[in-house]
Amino acid sequence: MRTRPTLSWSPTEDLPPGTTDLGPVADALRSGGVLVLSGAGISTESGIPDYRGEGGSLSRHTPMTYQDFTASARARRRYWARSHLGWRTFGRARPNAGHRAVAAFERRGLLSGVITQNVDGLHQAAGSEGVVELHGSLDRVVCLSCGAFSPRRELARRLEQANEGFAPVAAGINPDGDADLTDEQVGDFRVVPCAVCGGILKPDVVFFGETVPPQT
Known part of the structure; x- marks a missing residue:
């Protein structure tokens, strides 16, 4: 009886070793x-922390889904209480050397x-x-009823x-601007409606479980 061979290949095997040589990057640019x-x-x-890096927030934080929202x-x-508090820190972030x-x-003129x-x-x-924002931006708010946009x-x-x-x-701030708060800290936080039609307001970002807009 033939046995199936064990596959030991790793996708990293075909990659060159790590290097600090930026020559190829400079040539491409x-x-x-x-x-x-x-x-x-x-x-x-x-x-601004990331989700999946070392100490990333996914290890301790479950992001809001579109369905739950x-x-x-x-x-x-709960979302707006945490996001409102997080925005005070998130909104003060400034570009770094990478940006x-x-x-x-x-x-x-080096970029397409x-x-x-x-x-x-x-x-x-x-x-x-002309930056294409795949997941939207926290500095905009959209009404789910009338579609009106307003500044955060x-x-x-x-x-x-x-x-x-x-x-x-x-306890901390997450990549989506959401602050870590307990239910007790959220308390009876008051959410405000759309100033145009009284509908539900949502940040103009793509939540987990939501799709990227086709035009984007």
Whole structure:
């Protein structure tokens, strides 16, 4: 009876060894037409954690899903309480050397475009233009009923007024701007509706369980 051979191949076996030689990168950039695709790693030096890296938040935090957000007023209260507190820190993040380098390459005409999975807007803050945001941006809010968009800073002002004195101490901040709060800390946090139609407000980001807009 023949036995099936054991497969011991690893996808890393065909990769060259790690190196700090940036020559090939410089050569690629010098030729131009480079497309930049960035993820959470580029923003960690700006104080925004990632999901899957060492100590990433997925090890301790379950992100909000679209299904939970739309189905449960309690889930929305919990989300907005945590996100409102997290925004105070998230909104103060500034571009780091990585963002500035990408913007510099773009200004010199070396890039064909910038696509990011991040929702922090730091590429734009560094000077990049025409950035494709695969997962949206936390600095915008959209109404699920009428589709009206509004600035996040305006929602922050309204939430401050509706929840005067809300200032719990969070255990940490997650990549989606969500602060780690207990149910007790969330308490009876008040969520405000759309100022246009009274509908449900959602950050203009792609939640887990939601699809990226076709036009994006």
